[in-house]
Amino acid sequence: MTETEDEDPDLLSPLAIRGTELPNRVMVSPMCQYSCEERDGIATEWHRTHLNSRAVGGAGVVMTEAMAVSPEGRITPEDLGIWSDEHAEALAPITGFVREQGSVPAIQLAHAGRKASKSRPWEGSEPVHPEDGGWEVVAPSETSWPYDGKAPEQRAMSQSDIEGFVEDFRRAAERALEIGFEVAEVHAAHGYLLHEFLSPATNDRDDEYGGDFENRTRLTREVTQTVREVWPDEKPVFVRISGTDWLPDQDSWTIEESIELADELHELGADLIDVSSGGLDPTQQLPEEGSVGQLPLAERIREETDSDIAVGAVGGITEAEQADSLIREGRADLAIIGRKHLRDPYFTLHAARELDAADRVETPPQYQRGF
Numbered sequence: 536m537t538e539t540e541d542e543d544p545d546l547l548s549p550l551a552i553r554g555t556e557l558p559n560r561v562m563v564s565p566m567c568q569y570s571c572e573e574r575d576g577i578a579t580e581w582h583r584t585h586l587n588s589r590a591v592g593g594a595g596v597v598m599t600e601a602m603a604v605s606p607e608g609r610i611t612p613e614d615l616g617i618w619s620d621e622h623a624e625a626l627a628p629i630t631g632f633v634r635e636q637g638s639v640p641a642i643q644l645a646h647a648g649r650k651a652s653k654s655r656p657w658e659g660s661e662p663v664h665p666e667d668g669g670w671e672v673v674a675p676s677e678t679s680w681p682y683d684g685k686a687p688e689q690r691a692m693s694q695s696d697i698e699g700f701v702e703d704f705r706r707a708a709e710r711a712l713e714i715g716f717e718v719a720e721v722h723a724a725h726g727y728l729l730h731e732f733l734s735p736a737t738n739d740r741d742d743e744y745g746g747d748f749e750n751r752t753r754l755t756r757e758v759t760q761t762v763r764e765v766w767p768d769e770k771p772v773f774v775r776i777s778g779t780d781w782l783p784d785q786d787s788w789t790i791e792e793s794i795e796l797a798d799e800l801h802e803l804g805a806d807l808i809d810v811s812s813g814g815l816d817p818t819q820q821l822p823e824e825g826s827v828g829q830l831p832l833a834e835r836i837r838e839e840t841d842s843d844i845a846v847g848a849v850g851g852i853t854e855a856e857q858a859d860s861l862i863r864e865g866r867a868d869l870a871i872i873g874r875k876h877l878r879d880p881y882f883t884l885h886a887a888r889e890l891d892a893a894d895r896v897e898t899p900p901q902y903q904r905g906f
Contacts, residue, residue: 642719
């Protein structure tokens with residue numbers, strides 16, 4: 536259940552979800568940094584500085600990048616992970632500092648599926664083979680990501696693989712909770728493993744995890760339920776989905792299915808749907824307005840679900856008034872902001888002043904003379 540303190544909430548209004556209060560409606564979107572230079576998945580000073588500075592900047596929720604639940608779940612060898620206690624210990628300082636700034640520390644748990652074992656974006660996002668430090672990738676089916684060159688070795692997941700995958704999420708959630716994260720997000724978007732199971736464009740299985748809507752959504756439901764079992768009742772669970780695959784000329788994941796899934800996830804204890812889009816196939820046909828075109832997807836889910844699950848809108852949110860209007864007009868409950876936060880770690884502090892509401896967001900005393 537989601538409750539607001541204001542009858543007419545705006546961007547700077549608190550949002551209470553279960554027993555956790557978000558101080559405002561700005562969330563730092565998960566953004567991979569590809570910066571584990573030792574290729575060990577362990578957080579570095581770069582990661583800590585990146586996340587801590589956004590908390591200093593006033594964001595209500597500071598979400599980590601996609602955190603691989605197993606070594607094979609990384610997108611690139613330089614990605615972060617949380618598959619051991621050592622990985623968790625390196626993340627622990629982040630949660631304490633974020634809370635000290637009044638923000639809510641959040642973690643995104645993920646597995647890259649067939650989009651794993653590739654180089655960093657600025658290195659071409661090319662497949663990395665085992666002899667070069669990569670690994671065999673797993674997916675619902677044997678069809679690999681359509682690279683221009685040779686794709687990494689790939690195999691379809693067995694029942695045993697699936698059971699182990701769910702258990703990886705359980706252990707990752709337990710570690711995240713132990714070190715102080717208050718929100719857990721399941722990553723089921725952008726063409727990564729859970730999204731690959733959801734979409735008929737990448738899932739041609741003929742067992743209980745493939746075929747109709749119920750079977751294709753089964754793994755996402757199982758993972759969400761598993762994380763909810765670990766996560767305390769007073770703390771929120773989010774799920775990020777791609778509202779659509781943007782593949783109009785083939786059988787694929789649709790906004791109508793997203794609406795139905797949102798209701799089912801809410802029944803399992805999910806509290807917010809983080810609505811992104813696409814990422815499943817390079818032939819996707821994005822609307823002319825680009826990432827801004829996914830904001831109506833969030834609005835449809837918020838309006839058309841039967842449950843009262845909260846919704847976060849992400850993509851193309853760059854201005855304070857734009858973010859504020861999303862909340863004021865009831866189109867979303869959270870404004871999830873990514874690239875703008877890379878350009879301006881202090882977006883929320885600046886937004887408060889642009890909205891003539893500087894007194895509603897506390898500026899750290901060390902920085903007050905700068906504002």
